[in-house]
Amino acid sequence: MRTYSTELLDLLDDGRVRYAGMIRFDLGEGSFGFIRQSSDYVYGGVTYKAMLDGLIEVSSLSRSSGTAASGFTLRLSESPDNGVTPDVLLNIENYDYLDRAVTIYDLHRHPDTGAVLGDPIPMERGYINRIIHNEDPESGFYMTVECESRALDYGRTNGRIRSQEDQHRRSSGDKYFEHASTTGRQKIKWGKA
Incomplete structure (x- = not known):
């Protein structure tokens, strides 16, 4: 059972908590993390690299009961100003990513001081099923990462x-x-x- 500090619970009740979304990829070559804030953050032995808003978009996280499979997608768009070129996105195919773990966290921060209010909370876990590369004339090159929960194994033949x-x-x-x-x-x- 997870416990929260009184300070965090009070801020949650007031609706004043700041969130920083975190994503961890556990690939065959090692663990890589990204956090939606202006500076890097270290947690669990992984340095979460700062990323800009909108660089990685997470689909809605659905919840189901029982053994029903659910999944989510991540969309990584090119951003040449930040070093994320189409070539960088294509090079992800060189990594051992298939059936590797992805975890999405929420990190709670104090709204006034920015202090971290406890460990990040895992919001969703999944495994990479496939990566799809796309090019849109308006938004440019982007990559979609489809992730599935392990509940899919219950019905897969x-x-x-x-x-x-x-x-x-x-x-x-x-x-x-x-x-x-x-x-x-x-x-x-x-x-x-």
């Missing part, structure tokens, strides 16, 4: 065979599938003794 690597992604240190690849396949006739 595919021919994939679970492996030790898959299991480690879900629970590091779990050795359930450690010897699965060495046992080979065995054909079992059901109902025969």
